Amino acid sequence: MRVIIYTGKGGVGKTTISAATGALCAELGYKTIVISTDPAHSLSDSFGKKIGKNPIKITNKLWAQEIDVNEELRxxxxxxxxxxxxxxxxxxxxxxxxxxxxxxxxxxxLFSLLKINEYYDKETYDVIIVDCAPTANTIRMLSFPDIVSWYMERFFPLERKLVKTIRPVAEKVVKFPLPTDDVYAQVEELYRKIERAKEILTNPKISSVRLVLNPEKMVIKESQRAYTYLNLFEFPVDLIIINKVLPDEIDDEHFKKWKLTQTKHIETVKEAFDPIPIKISFLYNDEVTGLNKLLKFAQNLFNDEDPTKIYYSEKPIQIEEKNGRYFLKLKMPYFTKKDINVWVKNDELIIELPSFRRNIFLPYTLASSKVKEASLNDGILTIEFEKIKEG
Known part of the structure; x- marks a missing residue:
């Protein structure tokens, strides 16, 4: 099974590309579902067919679904x-x-993505394509599993045991409710689902995140930040799609400057995201809606390639050993050294960026070593560990 997630700034064309990719996958014989997790669903508009909270059949091999957030919350x-x-x-x-x-x-x-667990474990489809919410929402969602994991590893067992012990006495004294067993049971069940989803979504042999952007300065900047955060949380990015590029046949004087600007921005994208492959999608002369137009759009975008192929699979986090020292390397492009704070506490490596923090549980070998040095060169954060000498 393949899981392909499309994300990017609002308005860049994620839904069109998601729906088009789904149409092409189905045409190639894959049993495919396109899922929208964006609260402002627009898959129905793309396919020209009413789509709801349950999978709707579009063709013999293609289904679409707009997740009902309220139901998933319930x-x-x-x-x-x-x-x-x-x-x-x-x-x-x-x-x-x-x-x-x-x-x-x-x-x-986050709850919308938990649907992937169900479809993956039941092997319901060959390909799951996810049309995600705009970038900021997606980053919050992808960081949530780490927050939950940190709480569950550190505090949940102790807190549950403590509350169970003191509840009979505490309820007679304190003036606020204590969580009951069914609350803790749901927390535990949710944790298992989130961990399962993360296991699927961070496996580069199964899942890929694809960034969709337009050749505009502000959009490129947001995409660069998103790429760094995706690396930080170990979500594999395998493709960049530059959408809504003005085609060569547009030679009107009014658009001449726009075309020159777009050409410069395309070169910037190629340099910024190298070595990740890049595909270019041109602006059409009409809305890309309906199955036929979507299929043609995808065929032009992917040419003769299978859209389920893995375009790039380098791991964002690597650990190397050299001369008795260990080097943890993490891709952190688009940030400078002053933007990043790094420290180790017990068995956790803590990386702090503007507005985000990640706690990485270190393997025993690194947790029992000490940090000697941290450096940021060419977009790679390298943290050097050395073994603590006994005696």
Missing amino acids: INWDKIQGFIVKFLSYQGFDKFMAEEFAIFPGLEE
Whole structure:
């Protein structure tokens, strides 16, 4: 099975490319589903057919689905949400405000992706194509598994045991509710689902993230930041798609400067994302909607290639050993040394960027060593560890 995730800044054409890729995969004989996790669904517009929360058959080999976020929240979050609402109500929040605070940023997109677990484990489809929300939402969603994992590894077992022990006494004394066993059970179940989803999505033999961008300065900058964060959280990026490029046949004087600007930006993209392969999609003279137009669009984009192929598979994090020292290397392009803080605490490597922090659990060999040096050269963050000498 292949999982292909399209993400990028809002308005760059992710939905069109997702739907087109799905149409071509189906044409090649793969049983394919295109899933929209963007709360502002537009797959129905692309296919010209009403699509809802359940898979809708488009052709013999193609299905489409617009995830119902409210239903996924109800399945995965209702007991936890109920406890949070009750707790906040005790603190003086009105019910409406408490319900809003009980939905954390990124949850909607995260729960949408949990559908992948179901389809992957049941081998329902050969190809799953995910039309993701705009970049910022996607990054929040992809970082969520690390946050949950950190909590579950560090605090969950102790907290659950403690609450179970003190509940009979505490409930008579404290003036706020304590989580019940069914709340903890749902947290545990959600953790298992999230870990499973991450296992699938970070496996470069199964999943690929593809960045869609337009040849515009602001869009390129956001895509560069997104690429760095995707590397940080170990999600494999195998292809960059530059969309809405003005074709050669447009020679109107009005667009001459636009074409020159786009040409410069395309060169910038090629230099910035090298060695990741890049494909260019040209601006059409009409909307790309309906199965026939989508299929033609995909054929022009991928030429004679199979869109399920893995275009690039280098791991974003590598550990090397040399002369008794270990080097952890992480691709961190588009940031400077002053943007990055790195330190080790117990068995965790902590990497802090503007607005983001990642806790990486170190293997025993590195956790039992000490950090000698950290350097950032040519977009590669290298952290050198050396063994602690006994005695």
